[in-house]
Amino acid sequence: MDPLKEMFNKEFYRHFAKAFGEADRNFNTGAFVKDVTRDMEGLSLNGRLRNTSVVLHKHLPEDFQKAITIIYKAAPSLQTGYTALVLPDFVALYGKADFDLSMEALKHFTQLGSSEFAIREFLKTDLSKTLKVMNKWAEDKNPHVRRLASEGSRPRLPWSFKLDEIIKKPTLTQPILEKLNADNELYVRKSVANHLNDHSKDNTAYMLQLVKAWDKNHQHTAWIIKHAIRTLIKKGDKDALMIFGFGEDVKVKLQKFSIDKTALRLGETLQFSFRLASESDAPQKLVIDYAVHYAKSSGALSKKVFKLKEVTLQPGETIDVSKKQLFQDLTTRKHYAGKHLLEIIVNGKMMGSKGFSLEV
Template sequence: MADFKEELSPELIARLARELAGASASFDRTAFEQLAGTGIGELELKARMDRIAGALSATMPASREEADQLIRAALDNGGLEGWASMPVNAYVASAMLDRPDIALPLLAALTPRYTAEFAIRPFLDAHYHLTMDYLRSWTTDPDEHVRRLVSEGTRPRLPWAPRLSRFVADPTPVLGLLEALVNDDSSYVRRSVANHLNDISKDHPDLALDTATRWSLSTTQGDFVVRHGLRTLVKRGHPAALAVLGFDHSAPIEIANLACSPSTISIGDTTTLTFTLRAANSTKAAIDYLVHYQGFRGPKAGKVFKLTVRDLPAGQAVPFSRQHRFGHLAIRTIHPGPHRIEVQANGRILGATEVEITADQPPEASARVV
């Protein structure tokens, strides 16, 4: 998979130049391409974005009104699709920060091309009340991308973006925005609301639970939002979050025959986790497993992997199986050593085993249940 920085390529710069020049004969395409493209291949993603946005600042009309007209003309011509819109968003967020009356409606026009979720955030810091007024009005916009911008752009912990410390400290001002969107007809919008609720749960679990409980009782399309929005608390085994979703944290469930096969593997290989569960009473169970990956300084905290949701009949042994590959990923390096695997049901750890990871192809060995 190509690195995201490669999206901001010389080819994209040439396309963006062509689309802006097509919208205005006065746009200096040559100067823009030279400023934006020189040395671009040596830069990382954010630096590339800043370079292209800076080139736009140097070559777009000095008048904010004229720059707005040029960008809108490019949009009307069908341009600025996909990644080509991102440097334009960054340009608007910097060069037009002093003119929110022009910039905010322009970001609403740009966001359907890809997303303006990053560009809206500086305006929340610089022009909080005005930006919130726009966001409230956008909750009823006919375009789902604009409605999603309301939720996604205000996420306190939006990935790849600086945190919104105002909403990390106190997310209550955005709850009204989320309330207006939780029943949105668009699943695209509802998923954003769920992700926003999950962000809130990391800093204010009680507020997230109160909100999720209210939504679970009153919303018409909020079931997914509640489930997805409480996923971090559920993975942590939070009893109240589990209860909102219909899982009994204290339900008596026993585990047997827990093992990994093979129990010694090389980096990049796969082991199969098997076990059986038996519930004393008929029980709805959320079943996960946690892998404690080895780090440079020993085992890490468990990484939770969802396995399944299953109704367990009273007294009946139910078998489960899941393959897990211990391979390097962009976000994770596998180190040799014992890796503890725990099985949890309804947030309670029921048992654990280990798989030994080696750098070389190992002989078969037996799993150790601990």
């Protein structure tokens, strides 16, 4: 059972119904709780969220403007966070015929949870009109609203559908990114970096050209660029490496590379260490990563790159590095028995590898 879906449990719905009952004396709290919980046991987290929106619609006035007025009144008494996504979800489902009112509602409700998924329904329906509003949101004083401008228009937002028109024409979101490329809120900067990282997967040259024109001397902008190009750095992309002076032709030697075991069980930790020795007569900026090639169910290997550190290695200097890697199943990764591979990577270049086996 997915424990996260228990955010939408009977206690939550009783509190939810009470807030709406206080906002509208005609709201039948008992009937709502009965309807919304009737078949909820078999629903997933997102299934419960959507079901809440649908059942809420049945218990509110048919007229969208009247329904939204009640939701505004109830909202201050509701929990913030993931369950608050019900409010923008309601707007996405039932507000398309009243664009202006829906935009104001999404702007308001994103401050309680997030409207990033809901706004995409409007982008899908009328991309140009919706982006025009989001471009204004990028200048809003509230960081949640500014983040919505970037996050909602991401080409490949996780757990949502792709925005194919933006993938085909990435310049459509450039005005938003330009306005946020030195934002003072980390919450916003993370979204901008992830938005750019999305672009790097489909429009690498465009993304790199865009960030090269930005002021890397500004600490916030530099942070965004570094996180935006992280996928390209891990792949050893020459142009991405050069943005921060990480040369492609590194002159270092891998020494004393060792792993503490060649066979381990699921739940155990693999410890590895190595030394990098400079073979250059000039300082070198290095980004040091490692990769684990995980065995798949088919027996093939799947590569995952992890960051280690960034250093400047002086002529003749050495640096010792050690790391522990835990092997246990996660919601995002299931492990399979078989041969695995560990690689050391410097500036995108594979310096050495060692094999080991995993028992599950």
